[in-house]
Structure formats: structure tokens, C-alpha cells
Amino acid sequence: SKVQDPDLHMAITDLGLVYEVNIEGSNVSVDMTLTSPGCPYGPMMVEDARKAVAEIPGVEEARINLVWDPPWTIERIPPEVRLDLGLDY
16 A cells, blocks of 8 residues: 555555455445544545545545544554564564
8 A cells, every 4th residue: 555654654554544445346435444533644644545546547436434443453453564563562
């Protein structure tokens, strides 16, 4: 993913922020979350994700759904990425 979390400087996919991607013909919807509900970069990250999906050839409609359930935790980060971040104890 080319969409980055500006605080952590990592791709939102590597951080486990993307929960689900649904493709119906040329329409794509993505369920994603943020590391916290009060994330000041939230609106920018959602718009960056929408733009990135919309740029994919063949996509006519890109929709990003911001979801809070289940809440994000560091366990959503893949083990190899947690290790890179120094979070794997």
C-alpha cells in the first residue's frame, strides 16, 4: 500500500488498519480503521486511501468506510512488522 500513517511512517496495510476489501464489478469498498478514534490524521488517511483505490485501473467508484469494531490493537500488525517496530516481546 502506498497510503502511510503519517505518525508511524508505515503503510496502513502493514499496520493492520485495513480490515476488508469488497469488489463488486468496478466498485470497490474498503473497511479500515485508525490507531485511535482521536487520530488527527484520520480524515487525511481516509481520503488518501480513497484516492489510492480510485487510481486503480478499472475502478469507477472507491468508497472507504471508517469502522471502529473491532477496535484496532497492535496484535493486528503482522509479527514481522511488529518485530521491525520493536513491539514483539
